[in-house]
Amino acid sequence: ATPKRKLGVALVGLGYYSRDLLAPALQLTEHCELRGIVTGSPEKIPVWQEKYGIKDANVYHYGNMHRLANNPDIDVIYIVVPTGLHMKYSVIAANAGKHVWCEKPMAMSVQECQTIIDACRKNKVKLSVGYRMQHEPNTQTIMQYAQSRPYGALQTIDAVAAYAGNGLPADNWRMQADMGGGALYDMGVYAINGARYAAGLEPVAVTATRDFSHPKFEEVDNTTRLTLEFPEGIIANCRTSVVESGNRLRVNCADGWYRLAPMQSYNGVQGETSDGKKLDKFIANQQAAQMDNDAQAILNGTAVKVPGEEGMRDIAIVRAAIESDKKGERIVL
Numbered sequence: 001a002t003p004k005r006k007l008g009v010a011l012v013g014l015g016y017y018s019r020d021l022l023a024p025a026l027q028l029t030e031h032c033e034l035r036g037i038v039t040g041s042p043e044k045i046p047v048w049q050e051k052y053g054i055k056d057a058n059v060y061h062y063g064n065m066h067r068l069a070n071n072p073d074i075d076v077i078y079i080v081v082p083t084g085l086h087m088k089y090s091v092i093a094a095n096a097g098k099h100v101w102c103e104k105p106m107a108m109s110v111q112e113c114q115t116i117i118d119a120c121r122k123n124k125v126k127l128s129v130g131y132r133m134q135h136e137p138n139t140q141t142i143m144q145y146a147q148s149r150p151y152g153a154l155q156t157i158d159a160v161a162a163y164a165g166n167g168l169p170a171d172n173w174r175m176q177a178d179m180g181g182g183a184l185y186d187m188g189v190y191a192i193n194g195a196r197y198a199a200g201l202e203p204v205a206v207t208a209t210r211d212f213s214h215p216k217f218e219e220v221d222n223t224t225r226l227t228l229e230f231p232e233g234i235i236a237n238c239r240t241s242v243v244e245s246g247n248r249l250r251v252n253c254a255d256g257w258y259r260l261a262p263m264q265s266y267n268g269v270q271g272e273t274s275d276g277k278k279l280d281k282f283i284a285n286q287q288a289a290q291m292d293n294d295a296q297a298i299l300n301g302t303a304v305k306v307p308g309e310e311g312m313r314d315i316a317i318v319r320a321a322i323e324s325d326k327k328g329e330r331i332v333l
């Protein structure tokens, strides 16, 4: 039999997530191979080349990554730089004629998200957003419940994605508003996306309050609370924080409830229902599953699970939350 074709992936930005999660996960995939790197840090190059056997010809920096257009080894460019740079490098990747995987949160504004979507459409390449939860089996059960409603009408949703961090140095992008730092962008999209997939509906209004009072987080929100109003009177209370912990998604229905806790960890996402069912399907590696699913969509010419429009909807809610907090008003979406 002819060996199955694997897709060559180039990682852009060799920081924490690429180094500790994506590159190891790529070794576990069936349909992908880590073949290229794009980095602004020359000292990382020999380390990565040695560890993953990356050819000299597949090493790029930000200034020459457009030349990936001429590299048949690479099928997919995975953007793993700070959020404020997602649009810039996603567009370069799409214009190089490569499929684009873009980390969460997709970009800073709806306009930036639309620019990425348009660049991918124009170049006829696929675009996936790195929402790993949507590839996780217990999360998928919650998504199915939103359709099948086994516990009757949905009433309230509680979505918390938070971790008690101590902050980072002020020059780290996670402490900078224009790079996508702060709780709402960095962690909030898990709660927002969770509320949306738990409801299986799109919210119609958002009311938010943001806290900037923590001494270590001057420029960015340390905690944001959002109330999302969905059709059918469903209300989601979301909380996201980088100074308090929390990791759960609970759905209260007319005839029972179900929950996931943790709802967005790399491992061990699990939950239960009010009638004692365990939501405890095992997944070996979320990132490997995500990348294999996204690779299969490319190889088979089928729809991706998490298209750009999905990332963009959450950014619309993030922006409405910012506006709500500033004006002290409920914002209709």
Ligand code: NDP
Pocket: 012, 013, 014, 015, 016, 017, 018, 038, 039, 040, 041, 044, 080, 081, 082, 083, 085, 103, 104, 105, 130, 131, 132, 173, 186
């Ligand atoms: P890091 O700060 O650890 O790494 C970011 C890397 O981006 C840097 O190491 C650097 O790589 C590159 N980079 C390029 N330009 C800049 C710049 N101006 N400032 C800083 N870094 C720059 O961040 P993470 O790896 O934690 O996060 C990267 C992205 O991945 C973010 O969008 C984040 O939201 C997302 N993420 C997603 C997770 C998930 O579970 N889906 C988990 C963690 C992060 P180099 O030196 O190679 O150029």
